[in-house]
Amino acid sequence: MSSFSSSSAAGRDIVALEGVTKRFPGIVANDSIDLAIRPGEVHVLLGENGAGKSTLIGMLSGLQQPDEGRIVVDGKPTPITSPRHALALGIGTVFQHMMLVPTLTVAENLLLGGPWWQRPRTEELAARVAEITSTLGITIKLHAKVSELSLGEQQQVEILRAMVRNSRLLILDESTSMLTPKGIDELGALMRRLVEQGLAIVFITHKLKEAAAFGDRISVLKLGRKVGEIPPERFRALGEQEIISEIVELMFGQQKDDPEAVERPVRTVHAEAAPLLRVADLAVAPTDNAPGLSSISFDIRPGEILGIAGIDGNGQKQLAEALAGQRATTSGSVRLDGAAIETLSVGERRQRGLRYLTDDRLGEGTVGTFPVSINFFLKQVGAAPFWRNGVEQRAEIDKRSAQLVREYDVRTPSLKTPVARLSGGNIQKVLLARELAEGAKVVIFNKPTYGLDLANTLASRQRIRDTAARGLAVLLISTDLEELLSMCDRIAVIANGALVGIVDNADDARTKVGRLMIGLAA
Amino acid sequence: MTGLFSEVFLSALLFGAVTAAIPLLLAGLGEQMSEKAGVLNIGIEGMMLAGAYLGFVGAFYSGSLWLGFLTGAAGGVAVALVMALLCVRIGLNQIVIGIALTLGLEGLTALLHHFQFSRSYPRLPAAEVTVIPLLSDIPVIGPALFKQHLIVYLAVALVFGMGYVYRRTQLGLNLQAAGDKPAALDVAGIDVVRTRTVAVLTTGALAGLGGAYLANVGAGLFIPFITNGAGFLGIVLAMLARGRPIWVLFGALLFGVCLSLTTAMQVAGINIPTDIIQMLPFLAVMIMLVLFGRRASLPAALGIPYERGAR
Ligand SMILES: Nc1ncnc2c1ncn2[C@@H]1O[C@H](COP(=O)(O)OP(=O)(O)O)[C@@H](O)[C@H]1O
Ligand SMILES: [Mg+2]
Numbered sequence: 001m002s003s004f005s006s007s008s009a010a011g012r013d014i015v016a017l018e019g020v021t022k023r024f025p026g027i028v029a030n031d032s033i034d035l036a037i038r039p040g041e042v043h044v045l046l047g048e049n050g051a052g053k054s055t056l057i058g059m060l061s062g063l064q065q066p067d068e069g070r071i072v073v074d075g076k077p078t079p080i081t082s083p084r085h086a087l088a089l090g091i092g093t094v095f096q097h098m099m100l101v102p103t104l105t106v107a108e109n110l111l112l113g114g115p116w117w118q119r120p121r122t123e124e125l126a127a128r129v130a131e132i133t134s135t136l137g138i139t140i141k142l143h144a145k146v147s148e149l150s151l152g153e154q155q156q157v158e159i160l161r162a163m164v165r166n167s168r169l170l171i172l173d174e175s176t177s178m179l180t181p182k183g184i185d186e187l188g189a190l191m192r193r194l195v196e197q198g199l200a201i202v203f204i205t206h207k208l209k210e211a212a213a214f215g216d217r218i219s220v221l222k223l224g225r226k227v228g229e230i231p232p233e234r235f236r237a238l239g240e241q242e243i244i245s246e247i248v249e250l251m252f253g254q255q256k257d258d259p260e261a262v263e264r265p266v267r268t269v270h271a272e273a274a275p276l277l278r279v280a281d282l283a284v285a286p287t288d289n290a291p292g293l294s295s296i297s298f299d300i301r302p303g304e305i306l307g308i309a310g311i312d313g314n315g316q317k318q319l320a321e322a323l324a325g326q327r328a329t330t331s332g333s334v335r336l337d338g339a340a341i342e343t344l345s346v347g348e349r350r351q352r353g354l355r356y357l358t359d360d361r362l363g364e365g366t367v368g369t370f371p372v373s374i375n376f377f378l379k380q381v382g383a384a385p386f387w388r389n390g391v392e393q394r395a396e397i398d399k400r401s402a403q404l405v406r407e408y409d410v411r412t413p414s415l416k417t418p419v420a421r422l423s424g425g426n427i428q429k430v431l432l433a434r435e436l437a438e439g440a441k442v443v444i445f446n447k448p449t450y451g452l453d454l455a456n457t458l459a460s461r462q463r464i465r466d467t468a469a470r471g472l473a474v475l476l477i478s479t480d481l482e483e484l485l486s487m488c489d490r491i492a493v494i495a496n497g498a499l500v501g502i503v504d505n506a507d508d509a510r511t512k513v514g515r516l517m518i519g520l521a522a
Numbered sequence: 523m524t525g526l527f528s529e530v531f532l533s534a535l536l537f538g539a540v541t542a543a544i545p546l547l548l549a550g551l552g553e554q555m556s557e558k559a560g561v562l563n564i565g566i567e568g569m570m571l572a573g574a575y576l577g578f579v580g581a582f583y584s585g586s587l588w589l590g591f592l593t594g595a596a597g598g599v600a601v602a603l604v605m606a607l608l609c610v611r612i613g614l615n616q617i618v619i620g621i622a623l624t625l626g627l628e629g630l631t632a633l634l635h636h637f638q639f640s641r642s643y644p645r646l647p648a649a650e651v652t653v654i655p656l657l658s659d660i661p662v663i664g665p666a667l668f669k670q671h672l673i674v675y676l677a678v679a680l681v682f683g684m685g686y687v688y689r690r691t692q693l694g695l696n697l698q699a700a701g702d703k704p705a706a707l708d709v710a711g712i713d714v715v716r717t718r719t720v721a722v723l724t725t726g727a728l729a730g731l732g733g734a735y736l737a738n739v740g741a742g743l744f745i746p747f748i749t750n751g752a753g754f755l756g757i758v759l760a761m762l763a764r765g766r767p768i769w770v771l772f773g774a775l776l777f778g779v780c781l782s783l784t785t786a787m788q789v790a791g792i793n794i795p796t797d798i799i800q801m802l803p804f805l806a807v808m809i810m811l812v813l814f815g816r817r818a819s820l821p822a823a824l825g826i827p828y829e830r831g832a833r
Contacts, residue, residue, distance in 0.1 A: 061709065063831040083830075084711035093709070101703040102822075108695050113710035116693040 012075070014039055014169050014200045015060065015091070019069035022055050027451065029055040031224040032069060037169060041232065042191050042201045044211040046247060047221035048312060048479055050450070053204050054096050056221075057173050060202075061093045062086035087113070092167025094158045096174045096204075102147035109146055110161050125164070132163050135193070137186055152179055159187070170194065171202040176210060188214040206311055208518050212243040220250040227251075248514040274338065275299035276473035277354075277442045282332030284322050284497075291315050291497045293322060296332065298492055298502065300442065300473035305464070307488035307505075308477040309513050315497035316477045317359070320446045323475070324356035325349045336442060350379060353441030359450055359477075361427045368420030372412050373401035375419045376434050408433040409459070425456025432463055443467055444475045449483060461487060481517075485510060493517055529662055536666030538782025541740050543774040544677050545570070545749070548732030549756025550763065550770035551684060552725035557760050558688070559721035560701035562825040564620025565605045567753030568627035569726050570733035572597035575631040577734025578744035579638070581646055590646075590738050591673065591731055598730020599723055601627060606722040610715055613827030624753070632746035649739040671739050673731075684767040697721055698765075701821030704828040714828045729753060758807060761818045773810070780806040 015037045022030040029052045037043055045053050058064040059071065062080040070077045073089055080086050086093070100109045110129070111120040126142060133140055138156050146154060155175055162170055176184045191201050191214055205211055211218055218230040228250035235243065277300045286292030293315050300306045308316060321327035323334060325346040334342045341349050358365045366375045377386050377397060386397050401415050410429045412422055419427060428448065435443065445464060449457040464487065468474045478484050484491050484505075491509060492502040493516035501516045503509050549566055556563035563569075577594025581587050601623055609616045651669045658668035688694040696717050699707035704714045736752065737744045755777055763769035780803040787799055 058831055063709070082711075082713070083709045084713070087711045095709065097705075099703070099706045099709050101699045101706050103702045104695065104698060109706070111692070112695055112699055112707060113712055114692045116691075116696055116712075118692050119690060120692055120695065 012039075013037060013072070014074065016072040017056070017059075017069065018072060020056070020059065020066045020071065021068040022052075022059060022064065023067050024055075028224045030059075030066075033221075033226050035219060035226070037200050037202060038217075039168070039198050039200045040195050041216040042195055042203050042214055044215035044218045045202060045204045045221065046206075046208070046211055046218060046251065048206075048251070050223075051221040052224040053221055054173055057093060057095070057171055057202070057204070060086065060091055060169075060171060061095075087165065087167075090166070090168035091171065092162035092165050092169070093171040094155075094162050094173060094175045098151075098154055098158070100146045100154055100157060103145065105143050105145055106140060106149070106157050107142040109157065110142075110164055128164055129160065132160060136160070136163075136190055138183075152183065155179060156183075167199070169200045169202070171204075173204045174206065175203075176205060176207070184210065206313075208244050208247050209240075211247065212240045218243075218247065220247065222251065244518060245515075248511075248518060251514075273301045273303075275301050275335075276337055277475070278333075278335040279323070280333045280335075282319075282322060282334065283330045284318055284327060285330050286497070290318055293318050293329075293497045296499050298499065300475060302471045302473055303468050304490070305468045305474040305476055305488045306502075307484035307491040308475065308494055309481060309484050309491050310479070310494035310517055312479045314494050316479075316494060317446065318497065319494065320356060320358070320444050320475075320477055323444055324354065326356075347379075351439075353439050354444075355435040355440045355442070356444045357428075357431050357435050357446060357448060359447035361424065361431060362420060365431050366419045366427060369418050371416045372405070372410065372419050372422070372430060373397050373415040375430050376401050376404055379434065404433040404437075408463075423453075423456075425452045425459070428452060428456065428460055432460070436463075436467060440467075440472055442473045442475070444477070446477045447479065448476070449478070449480070481510070481513060484513070532662050533666050534785070535779070535782055536663065537669075538785050539775060539778035540667060540670060540674060541778070542781035543778025544674055545732040545736040545740065545752050546755050546759060546777055547677055547681070547771055547774035548728045548735065549753050550759035550774055551680060551767055552728030552732070553753075553756045553760035554763060554765065554767065554770055555684070555697065555721045555728070556725040557821060557824055558701050558765055559697045559718045560704060560821055560823040560826065560828070561605075561610060561718050561722055562616045562620070563605065563722065563725050564617055564757070565601060565623035566620075566725065566729045566756055567749060567751070568620075568624035569598040569601045569605075569729035570736070570749045570753045570756075571624075571627045571631050571747075572601045573730025573733030574737040574748050575635060575733075575744055577730070578646070578737040581734075581738050582644065587646070587649055587671075587738055591734050594734025594738075595727045595730040598726040598728070598733065600726070602723050602726020602729075605726070606719045609827065610718045610722060613829060616825050616827075628747060631744075635744060635746055643743050643745055645743045646738055648742065673735060673739070677735075678771070681767045681771045688765065688767070698821075700828075701823055704823050708828070708830055714830075718828070729756070732756075755803075755807065758811070761820065762810065762814050764817060764819050776810070777803055777806060 013036045017033055017035040019032040019034060020030055021028065021032050033056065045056070047053050055064070059066050060080065062083045062085050065079065071080055072078065078089070080089065101112070107122055107125060108120065110125055114120065129140060129142060140157060140160060146157070149157070159172070159175060176187060179187060188210070191203065195201055203214060216232045216235060218235065219226055220228045230243065230246060238246065280297045282293060282296040284293040291314065296319060298306060308319065310316060318327060322329050325344060329342060332342070333340055336352055336354055341352060341354065362368050367378065374397070380386055382390065386393055398415055405412065405415065408429045410433070411426050419430060448460050448464060452460060461483070464474060464476065476484065476488060488505050490502055490504055491513050492499050493513055494500070495517065503512045503516070549570060553563055553566050573594035576597030577590045580593030581590025584590070605619060605623060608614045608619045649671045652672045652675070654668040658664045688697070696707060696712050700714055700717045707717065708714050732752070733749060737748055741748060759770050759773040762773060783802055784796065784799045787794060
């Protein structure tokens, strides 16, 4: 394996991406991206979930091949054909998802990849690890089984592994997510030392503070496109706050010629009308894999759309589930049309008119192998008129399904088609048809356009506007700020499970919301 | 009832147990290797049949038992090659292909045997045994355990050899990673498909050898469907052995005892309906599954084809 060789003289790219495009069925994960990775630099890659960061890393690590464009290594166009090839080129990656074998020990995991006929060289490894951990200031239990380690410890092992391999390009894909604040600072200091030795580092994070504190150069991805870069000269000239506001501008700023941009129609919300949904001091206890919620309070009046903005994973899903009754709350009240519903079951809340469109359309929202028709009535299974005495009323179901398919423009080969075979947009229409049916009063949409193509995105948004226009109260949870700005009357911002502010959707809403999202006062 | 405890009876029982255990042992060790690497090898019964048939043909025409073992192992590898191609490389369903291979080879070997030998079942000369001095003089155990064909000792040695490979070599790490977290192996620079292919081919060689032993040493002849579920018993053994070859050995011996009770009781002249005695091995399987089924711990990625970059 190569060490930091002399060929990587400072200033020249170790690796460069030129017009790299990667498509997955129905989505352009990377859209002609140019990226220069230089020795002596921490190159921060920023972007929301789904922006295409991990896809980019997959191509640099040999897991995936670009559909268009090329990768240039040390000045030569070099297709990276396999992970082994990437390692041989000196590219070491800490992947976003754990890449350790849980049933092997830490030492065995670090040794994985050696020539198969050899005995694992445990002593050599122990010496090398001791050397690195002492500079890193961490302790690693070499003989513990990986499954016995905490997630943070596992992440440390993965970072260590990339270093044991003497990579000259180190890629860290969201490697700070499980570290303590102290661990993160240490990692930052370590990255600084490494780049001073001549390494190149690509550092992916969600947290703007880390980006500003540890980076030399920042590239911002948005929906697969690179929307901006802050080069080192500029980086050094700016203070931390200025860098952060520049990033916010790049991440959330209005794009030119955006096809999704729609003038928001002025709606008249009767300010004096009694709220349809009133939430006060709602709290949810945190679990192992989800943040908790605290002091959530808001009202939604009839005909109003309230947006929930925030970086993904800040409690959006928990909020939606707590309101729908799928997640236990520890305190607070939820009133629907004046009546307290916080103690009611999921079914009873639905009965009263509270509807929830999950973002997990196939997992939680529908039963993929069931036909479209049954999926329309999943939440009424057993109830008349579609079921009588426990017997499915085929004719009744088909008649109503056909009606819904027409009304909601679901493109399906037939009513009997398993719903999983439909495209994302049409699955969403099935959900919409089901949840907006008779008796809806308050509708919670969780990322309603996530992963949909443009036509379906626009159609879904129109459907949501129509819902509000009918006098229903709408809670729209989205990580797409443009979407919220184009639809909502007011926008609340969620961060770390708490509502940090509610902003009227006026001209200055964009900057106010952006600042709230990254933890600055509006 | 003195017959039951006579030296002759016990010795015959043990000898038969070992003879019956060896094919199960080889099949179990083979299956264990595939499963460790994440491939559920249901086709192992077919591999054993191919080994039994080709092993018999090889030995029959060459007159050499060792050449027969070689052709038997080659037969198993040939079937394993198909399995590796379809299930590891192309990623088809391992259970479906495994069953298809087993059924296919049952038919194919029966057909070939019929063409070649019509309805006659020629026998091979009795296999030569290697007598281990001193040890073979121990009463009861001696003649049963230490007057066996050389391949029996080799098979037992293989148990320890494989234990060493699994616990002490880089290859062992690779195999385990391929079964528990193939993506981790891949990003460590080791080709998962290649690792699994090696495992499946090894399984084929061991299963083929087991089949050849069954025909050439155990029975001395080939009859259609001769394996009679030995491969499936191998799968049970591998699943209960928690990745440890030594447990496969113990399990194989236990089943071997049950299988040989049938013959041994006849030798001793005991009057129990054979139907009942012949149920013993299957009863043993069920008892073992009830007792130990819970301790089966299977690799996380068992049965799941690996595709790089998929999710
Ligand atoms: N193997 C894959 N198959 C299909 N779609 C994928 C695959 N990998 C990523 N995607 C899609 O590509 C987009 C970008 O994903 P990803 O690169 O993981 O984003 P990020 O790391 O920035 O959160 C997402 O919409 C994701 O659903
Ligand atoms: Mg990612």
